[in-house]
Amino acid sequence: MRAKNLEWDAIKVDLFKAEQYDAKYLKLNPKGIVPTLVHDGKPIIESTLICEYLDDTFPVPRLIPSDPWQRSRMRLWSKMVDEGLFEGPLSVGIRTGRDWTDKAWTIGGQAELPLKGNIKLRPSGDLLFPEHAGMGYQLNGDAVIYLGQGGGLYGGGGAALVHPHGGDTDTGYNLLFGLSTAESQQTTKGFIEFRWTFINDETPFKTAIGFMHRL
Numbered sequence: 001m002r003a004k005n006l007e008w009d010a011i012k013v014d015l016f017k018a019e020q021y022d023a024k025y026l027k028l029n030p031k032g033i034v035p036t037l038v039h040d041g042k043p044i045i046e047s048t049l050i051c052e053y054l055d056d057t058f059p060v061p062r063l064i065p066s067d068p069w070q071r072s073r074m075r076l077w078s079k080m081v082d083e084g085l086f087e088g089p090l091s092v093g094i095r096t097g098r099d100w101t102d103k104a105w106t107i108g109g110q111a112e113l114p115l116k117g118n119i120k121l122r123p124s125g126d127l128l129f130p131e132h133a134g135m136g137y138q139l140n141g142d143a144v145i146y147l148g149q150g151g152g153l154y155g156g157g158g159a160a161l162v163h164p165h166g167g168d169t170d171t172g173y174n175l176l177f178g179l180s181t182a183e184s185q186q187t188t189k190g191f192i193e194f195r196w197t198f199i200n201d202e203t204p205f206k207t208a209i210g211f212m213h214r215l
């Protein structure tokens with residue numbers, strides 16, 4: 001907009017106060033991300049589409065090259081941004097729960113790395129405290145998909161590495177689903193989760209509660 005000498009009003013959306021999830025903002029940008037351009041009362045979202053919209057609406061000076069080959073080079077760059085940009089900041093959290101099959105209390109931590117859209121990479125680990133045995137641990141590499149923006153139902157799965165007390169380390173698969181609150185003004189959200197690990201013909205079932213904090 002500066003290159004085109006346009007005048008505009010900047011409205012700050014503080015991501016660290018989770019203002020991108022305010023109902024009013026979500027009406028403009030249902031993905032709950034910045035930036036959003038509002039022109040003539042209509043919202044335009046996605047940086048590359050905003051640039052194209054500005055060039056179509058205010059063609060002087062032209063930013064998109066007129067030469068078709070140059071234009072395809074420009075679109076290659078914007079395609080990379082659209083397809084490859086890491087969306088949003090990292091969250092970390094702690095959780096505690098119960099392994100109902102092995103009768104163990106669990107305490108652990110997890111990180112959440114946003115990938116594309118509502119898909120997040122979710123490495124996690126738990127210490128297991130069975131009632132009649134010593135401490136074991138489980139490490140997980142999961143991916144989850146959120147059905148709502150900011151909070152709501154999510155589900156996913158991934159790989160598990162389980163090391164019971166005094167036993168061999170085994171690998172298996174996780175299936176999980178959970179419910180998370182929307183991020184509060186302090187950028188924390190709570191969650192409750194249900195997990196199954198498929199390992200050596202057994203399927204231990206765990207529940208966990210915890211909270212995540214966006215860094």
Ligand SMILES: N[C@@H](CCC(=O)N[C@@H](CS)C(=O)NCC(=O)O)C(=O)O
Pocket residue numbers: 015020032033034035045046047048082085086087088089114
């Ligand atoms: N594809 C979007 C990506 C925008 C984006 O990733 N915005 C980040 C900040 S750079 C955001 O708003 N994150 C908020 C959040 O993840 O809660 C675009 O190009 O406009």
